[in-house]
Amino acid sequence: MLTPSTEVGFIERLTSALPRSPRQLNALQESDAEIITVPGILSGRIAITIDTIAEEIRSGLYADPWLVGWMSVMANMSDLAAVGADPVGILVSESIPPHFPQDALARLQQGIADACRACGTFVLGGDTNEAAELSITGCALGMTADGHLLKRKGCRAGDVLYCSGPLGAGNAYAFAMLTSGKDGGIIYRPHARLREGQLVRAYASACMDTSDGVISTIDQLMRTNGLGFALESGWEKALDGPSRDLIRKACIPEWLLLAGLHGEFELLFTIPPGQQSDFDTAAASMGWFPGNIGHVLESQHLTLSEAEGVTVIDTGSLRNLGQTAALDFQAYLKNLLAFDRSAG
Amino acid sequence: MLTPSTEVGFIERLTSALPRSPRQLNALQESDAEIITVPGILSGRIAITIDTIAEEIRSGLYADPWLVGWMSVMANMSDLAAVGADPVGILVSESIPPHFPQDALARLQQGIADACRACGTFVLGGDTNEAAELSITGCALGMTADGHLLKRKGCRAGDVLYCSGPLGAGNAYAFAMLTSGKDGGIIYRPHARLREGQLVRAYASACMDTSDGVISTIDQLMRTNGLGFALESGWEKALDGPSRDLIRKACIPEWLLLAGLHGEFELLFTIPPGQQSDFDTAAASMGWFPGNIGHVLESQHLTLSEAEGVTVIDTGSLRNLGQTAALDFQAYLKNLLAFDRSAG
Numbered sequence: 001m002l003t004p005s006t007e008v009g010f011i012e013r014l015t016s017a018l019p020r021s022p023r024q025l026n027a028l029q030e031s032d033a034e035i036i037t038v039p040g041i042l043s044g045r046i047a048i049t050i051d052t053i054a055e056e057i058r059s060g061l062y063a064d065p066w067l068v069g070w071m072s073v074m075a076n077m078s079d080l081a082a083v084g085a086d087p088v089g090i091l092v093s094e095s096i097p098p099h100f101p102q103d104a105l106a107r108l109q110q111g112i113a114d115a116c117r118a119c120g121t122f123v124l125g126g127d128t129n130e131a132a133e134l135s136i137t138g139c140a141l142g143m144t145a146d147g148h149l150l151k152r153k154g155c156r157a158g159d160v161l162y163c164s165g166p167l168g169a170g171n172a173y174a175f176a177m178l179t180s181g182k183d184g185g186i187i188y189r190p191h192a193r194l195r196e197g198q199l200v201r202a203y204a205s206a207c208m209d210t211s212d213g214v215i216s217t218i219d220q221l222m223r224t225n226g227l228g229f230a231l232e233s234g235w236e237k238a239l240d241g242p243s244r245d246l247i248r249k250a251c252i253p254e255w256l257l258l259a260g261l262h263g264e265f266e267l268l269f270t271i272p273p274g275q276q277s278d279f280d281t282a283a284a285s286m287g288w289f290p291g292n293i294g295h296v297l298e299s300q301h302l303t304l305s306e307a308e309g310v311t312v313i314d315t316g317s318l319r320n321l322g323q324t325a326a327l328d329f330q331a332y333l334k335n336l337l338a339f340d341r342s343a344g
Numbered sequence: 345m346l347t348p349s350t351e352v353g354f355i356e357r358l359t360s361a362l363p364r365s366p367r368q369l370n371a372l373q374e375s376d377a378e379i380i381t382v383p384g385i386l387s388g389r390i391a392i393t394i395d396t397i398a399e400e401i402r403s404g405l406y407a408d409p410w411l412v413g414w415m416s417v418m419a420n421m422s423d424l425a426a427v428g429a430d431p432v433g434i435l436v437s438e439s440i441p442p443h444f445p446q447d448a449l450a451r452l453q454q455g456i457a458d459a460c461r462a463c464g465t466f467v468l469g470g471d472t473n474e475a476a477e478l479s480i481t482g483c484a485l486g487m488t489a490d491g492h493l494l495k496r497k498g499c500r501a502g503d504v505l506y507c508s509g510p511l512g513a514g515n516a517y518a519f520a521m522l523t524s525g526k527d528g529g530i531i532y533r534p535h536a537r538l539r540e541g542q543l544v545r546a547y548a549s550a551c552m553d554t555s556d557g558v559i560s561t562i563d564q565l566m567r568t569n570g571l572g573f574a575l576e577s578g579w580e581k582a583l584d585g586p587s588r589d590l591i592r593k594a595c596i597p598e599w600l601l602l603a604g605l606h607g608e609f610e611l612l613f614t615i616p617p618g619q620q621s622d623f624d625t626a627a628a629s630m631g632w633f634p635g636n637i638g639h640v641l642e643s644q645h646l647t648l649s650e651a652e653g654v655t656v657i658d659t660g661s662l663r664n665l666g667q668t669a670a671l672d673f674q675a676y677l678k679n680l681l682a683f684d685r686s687a688g
Contacts, residue, residue: 010472014438017453021433021466034469038432040386040487050435050483054473088382089365091394093481094358109361122365125378128354129398132476137437139394139483143384 030224031151032082032209033142043147049079054135059329061177061262065104068136069111070189075211076140077119077192078265082209083149084201085142087194089124090116092138095131108136119192148201152224155206155270161229161294163238164193164200164267167214168257172243175250175260178329184246190265196288200269203279207269214258216322217268218302219315228297231258233305238291240264253340255304259313260336261322270296311343374568375495376426376553377486387491393423398479403673405521405606409448412480413455414533419555420484421463421536422609426553427493428545429486431538433468434460436482439475452480463536492545496568499550499614505573505638507582508537508544508611511558512601516587519594519604522673528590534609540632544613547623551613558602560666561612562646563659572641575602577649582635584608597684599648603657604680605666614640655687 015028025035025045033049053072056062062071073090080087092112096105116122121140169188176184193209200207206225210217218229236244236254243257271279283290297303302313321335359372369379369389377393397416400406406415417434424431436456440449460466465484513532520528537553544551550569554561562573580588580598587601615623627634641647646657665679 011470014449014453014470014472015467017450017457018460018467019457021468023432024466024468034435036432036468038385038487040489042384042386046432046485048435048468048483048485050437050469050471050481052437052439052471052473052481054439054475058475088380088390089367091378091392091483093394093396093483095396095398095479105358106361109358113361113363116362122368123359123362124365124368124380124392125394126355126358127394127396127481128358129396129479131398131402131479135439135473135475135479137394137396137471137481137483139392139435139437139481141390141392141485143382145384 026151029220030153031149032079033085035083035149035151041143043144045147045149047080047083047085047142047149048139049076050137050139051075051079052135052137054133057134059178060181061174063177065108066111067188068134069108070115072136072138073112073115073119074190074192074265076138077115077121077194078190078209078211080140080142081193081197082207082267083142083151084197084207085144085149086198087119087121088141088143089122090138090140091125092123092136093127093129095129095135097132097134098130100134119194144201150197150201150204150207152206152208152221155221155225155227155296156272157227157296157298159205159270159272159296160276160292161296162269162271162290163214163293164196164269164290166240167210167238167264167266168243169240170262170264171213171257171260172240172246174262175252175333176246186242186246192265193267195286196290197267199282199286200267203271203275203282204269205272207267210263210266210268213261213263214268215302215313215315215318216261217263219319221268222300222302222315226300228299228301229294230297230303231294231305235293235305238293252337255306256336256340259318313343370495373564374497375493376423377429379427379493379495385487387488389491389493391424391427391429391486391493392483393420394481394483395419395423396479396481398477401478403522404525405518407521409452410455411532412478413452414459416480416482417456417459417463418534418536418609420482421459421465421538422534422553422555424484424486425537425541426551426611427486427495428541428551429488429493430542431463431465432485432487433466434482434484435469436467436480437471437473439473439479441476441478442474444478463538488545494541494545494548494551494613496550496552496565499565499569499571499640500616501571501640501642503549503614503616503640504620504636505640506613506615506634507558507637508540508613508634510584511554511582511608511610512587513584514606514608515557515601515604516584516590518606519596519677520590530586530590536609537611539630540634541611543626543630544611547615547619547626548613549616551611554607554610554612557605557607558612559646559657559659559662560605561607563663565612566644566646566659570644572643572645573638574641574647575638575649579637579649582637596681599650600680600684603662657687
C-alpha cells in the first residue's frame with residue numbers, strides 16, 4: 001500500500017487505461033475485495049483480492065520475517081472478511097533478496113503457515129523471484145453460499161457504526177517501532193475477522209476493514225457513500241488497552257490512535273437501526289461483542305465527541321498529512337500533533 | 345521466476361512448512377496453474393495462478409515498460425492456456441520506484457491494457473506499492489465449462505509431442521538484448537495460447553507452457569512423468585525464422601534456441617497416437633497448424649536428432665548452467681557454447 005490519499009488518486013490514474021470487466025459488480029474503491037459474477041457458479045459470484053507487503057518492510061515496521069509472512073496472508077484474508085466471504089485459499093508470490101538468511105526465510109514461511117492455519121485456509125500456489133528488497137504479494141479467493149457479499153457502499157444516515165474489535169494497536173505498534181525500533185510491548189498480530197464478517201454480511205449496510213487506520217477507513221466510507229460519520233462519546237472504550245497506555249505515557253492524544261495510517265485490520269461496519277437488536281443478539285450468541293462507536297450522518301463530515309466537546313475532523317487534511325508518513329515518520333508525527341492542536 | 349533449477353528446489357523448501365489444501369487437485373509442479381475444487385461451482389473446479397515479473401526487469405531484458413505490462417498479463421494467461429482454462433480475469437499488484445517517469449508508467453499500463461484486450465480479459469483489481477525496483481505481480485483466475493483441466497502429468501511413451509507455435513524467439517531476444525542492449529530485430533511479444541489450449545484440453549495427455557524455454561520445459565515434463573522425450577529430425581522447422589537467422593549470424597548452434605531459459609510462451613503438449621488424426625483435423629479447422637516435433641520415450645532422457653546424428657542432452661546439467669544465467673549472461677552463454685561442444 002501507498003498512503004491512502006496518494007493511493008486512491010494514483011489508482012484512479014493507473015486504471016484509467018484499463019477497461020472494466022462487465023462481470024465486475026463493484027466500482028473502483030467500492031469494496032475491499034473485487035466482486036465478480038462467474039457463470040457456472042451456483043451462488044453467482046466470487047470475491048478476489050490482491051495485496052503486497054513491501055512498504056511496511058522497507059520502513060522497518062515489519063522487522064520480524066514471521067510478521068511479514070503472517071501479514072501477507074492476513075491483509076488479504078481481512079479483505080475477504082470485509083466482504084463477508086469464506087476463503088477458498090491464497091496464492092503467494094515471494095520476492096527475496098539474494099543471500100537472504102535461511103532462518104529468516106524459515107520464519108517468514110512459518111508466519112504464512114501460521115496465518116493460514118489461523119484462518120482455516122491454505123496456500124494454493126505461488127511464485128518466487130530474486131529482488132533487491134523483500135516483498136510478498138498474496139492473492140486470495142473467496143466465496144459465499146448464496147453470493148451475497150458486502151460492499152463499502154450502501155449505508156444510510158442513522159445507521160449504527162460498529163467496530164469488530166479493539167482499535168489502535170496498528171498505530172501504537174508503528175509509533176513504538178518507528179520511534180524506538182522496538183514494539184513497546186504492543187502485540188501486533190491482526191487476525192482477519194472472517195467468522196465475524198460472515199455474520200455481518202447478513203445484517204450490515206456497508207463494511208470495510210481498517211487496514212489503513214480507522215479515520216482513513218471512515219474517510220473512504222464517507223467518500224464512497226457521500227455521507228458523514230459521528231464518533232460518539234464512549235468511542236475511547238473501543239481502544240486497545242496496551243495501545244492506550246503506551247500513547248498516554250508518550251503524552252499523545254488518544255484519538256491519534258485512530259488517525260495514523262497503520263491499521264489494526266478490524267472491520268468497521270454499519271447496521272440499520274431496525275436490524276441492530278437482531279444483530280447484537282446474533283453476535284452475542286457467537287460470543288462476540290463488537291463496539292458500537294457512532295452512527296452515519298447525512299452531511300459529509302466526521303465529528304468526534306470528547307470530554308471537551310465535539311470536534312469536526314478534517315479527514316481530507318489528515319489524508320494529505322499521510323503523504324509524508326512513509327518518507328519521514330518523525331515529521332509525520334509532528335504534523336499529526338500540530339493537527340491535533342489546531343483541531344482542538 | 346528464478347532459473348528453473350534454482351526455483352524448483354527452492355519452492356520445495358519453501359512449501360515444506362505449508363500444509364496443502366484438500367481442495368487442490370494437482371501436486372507441486374504438476375500443472376502450470378493450480379487446479380482447485382470449489383463447492384458450488386457446476387464444473388467443480390477452477391484454475392488460478394500467480395506470476396511476478398521482476399528479474400526480467402532487473403536484468404535489462406524487459407527494458408520497455410510496455411513489455412513489462414504486456415508480459416505481466418501474458419505470463420499468467422499462458423499458465424491458464426496450458427491447463428486449457430478460459431480466463432475470468434486478472435488482478436495486478438504494481439511495485440513502483442519513487443519518481444518513476446509518468447510516461448513510462450503510462451506505457452506500462454498500456455501494455456497491461458493491450459494484453460488484456462488481446463486475451464479478451466480484464467484487470468479485476470490491484471494494489472500499488474512503492475519499492476526500490478519496478479516489479480509487477482499478476483494473479484489470474486480461469487475456468488472451463490466442464491471442469492476438465494490439463495496437467496503437466498499424464499503422458500505415456502509413444503505420445504506425440506507438439507508445440508503450439510514458433511520456438512526460440514524468447515532466447516533470441518534475450519541474446520540480443522543482453523549482449524547488445526537492442527532487440528536485434530526480434531519481435532518478442534508472446535501471445536498466450538488460450539484458444540489453442542482450450543482445443544488441446546480435449547485431446548492432450550499433458551501440457552506445459554515454455555515460459556522457461558523449451559528444454560527446461562521438457563526437463564520438467566520428464567521429471568513429472570518419469571519419462572523421456574525425443575526431438576525428431578525436422579524440429580528445426582519449428583524454430584522462429586528471424587530468431588534462427590540472428591543466431592546463425594552469431595555462429596551459435598540452432599538448438600541453443602531451445603536450451604536458453606527465456607521462453608517464448610508457446611505450449612508443449614502430448615497427444616496419444618490414437619487421437620492424433622482427430623486433433624490435427626480439429627486444429628486445422630481453426631486455422632492452426634501446431635508443429636509435431638517429437639515423441640515421448642520410455643526411458644527418462646532427452647534425445648535430439650540433427651544432421652550429424654542423435655545426441656542425448658543432459659538436461660540436468662543444462663539446468664545447473666542456468667544458475668549462472670541471472671548473474672552473468674556472458675558467462676552463461678560461454679557455458680552454453682561449451683556444453684554444445686561437449687554434447688556434440
